[in-house]
Amino acid sequence: MYSINEVTTVGDELVSSRGTLYERLRELSNIIGNTPVIELRKLVDPSKMARVYVKLEYLNPTGSHKDRIALYMIKDAVERGLIKENTPVIEASSGNTGISIAWVCKVLGLRCIIVVPENTAESKKALLRALGAELVETPNVPQDHPQNCRNVARKLAEELGGVFLDQYSNVANMRAHYETTGPELWKQLGGRVDAFVMGVGTGGTIIGVGKYLRERKGDVLLVAIVPKGSPVVGGRLGEHIEGLAESLVPPLFNNNRHIIDRVIEVSQEVAIDTIRKVIREEGILAGPSTGANIYVALEIAKELGPGKIVATVAADSVWRYPELIK
Structure with missing residues (x-):
């Protein structure tokens, strides 16, 4: 099906090759991450709900976390x-x-x-x-x-x-969020995070960020989101919310599930309806998995009440889903 050239580079040439890769990787590390957070102001009534902040990960170079x-x-x-x-x-x-x-x-x-x-x-x-x-x-x-x-x-x-690479079980996936996304969010919110809500694709974000937050605030609420009918909650094939776990239980998530407080199902219809509302009301140009994230974040905000802070992530951009813009 595919062909591949044999690797013949050895000795000093191989060391030089790896050195070039390291140099380019360092360059990339300088332009990935450090994305901003924005507070939801029109969809949240702070007199009745917790405040909700969204980390705009679609501002990374390729448009996603x-x-x-x-x-x-x-x-x-x-x-x-x-x-x-x-x-x-x-x-x-x-x-x-x-x-x-x-x-x-x-x-x-x-x-x-x-x-x-x-x-x-x-x-x-x-x-x-x-x-x-x-x-x-x-x-x-x-x-x-x-x-x-x-x-x-x-x-x-x-x-x-x-x-x-196997993103679904690769611990470097989780480590990326433990070492970058988590610390950024903690600093941006001044160490005040009462709940973190995130959809499960591989589980890397909710586990990596969740572990970082839990080490600093033992009672932080960690809420994972999956498509309705996902194998993560015992189904066989979940509804399609692109980027979320609809056909498998990610090993990375399953092996660390003990740190998660709740797993909540969201339907495709609710995810899409919510992101359209978010785009219209808040101007956050994110995709459907973010709709699922924000829907649950708003529900948790109602539950926790005033004076608390709920954080979530805008995983990717609506420009990847032009059919959603009506």
Whole structure:
């Protein structure tokens, strides 16, 4: 299906090659992260509700919070000697992580193969191709099916001698948010975070940020969000909210589930209706998974009441979903 050139660079040339990769990775680390937070003012009544803050992760270079984990996972693989300049980098992604990985690979000069479910937005697939990624499309099937995108990606890596980053179980994913997103949010809100609400795609954000916050505020409420019917809550195939776990239980989330206080299901309809309202009322130009995040954040804000602070994340941009703009 694919061919790959044999790696023949050895000795000083290989050291030089890795040095170049490290230099480029350092350059990328300077432009990823440090995104702003914004308070919801029209959808929140502070006399009856907690204040709600949204971290605008769509202001990262490729337009999503996945830039953070792409950098961390690839850097980790380079440091462990798994990636050299001729090594194919392979990932299973519904779009955002794939785009971020394709972008990092383009900057580093690495070959990139992304395995995507067939229901991934056409705009995301077009962007992946524009970044030079090779696409493999798979049916949207449960995690135990051999054609599930994660299983296909793993097999490709074995066949090609490539690196399967596996965002769903890669601890560098969680570490990216523990070391960057969490500290940024804590500082931006002056150490006042009473609840953190986040959708589960891989679980990296809710677990990484959640661990950081819990270490500093033991009673912080950690709320995970999944699509209605997700395997995370015992279903087989959840409703489609792009970027959230609809067909598998991410190992990264499952292995750290003990720190999560609640898991809440949100329907596709509610997620889309909410983000349209958020765009109209607050001017936050985010995608449907952010609609799910903000819907639950508002519910938690009502529960906690005045004087408290709820934080969540705008994971990606509405410009990836032009069909939502009506």
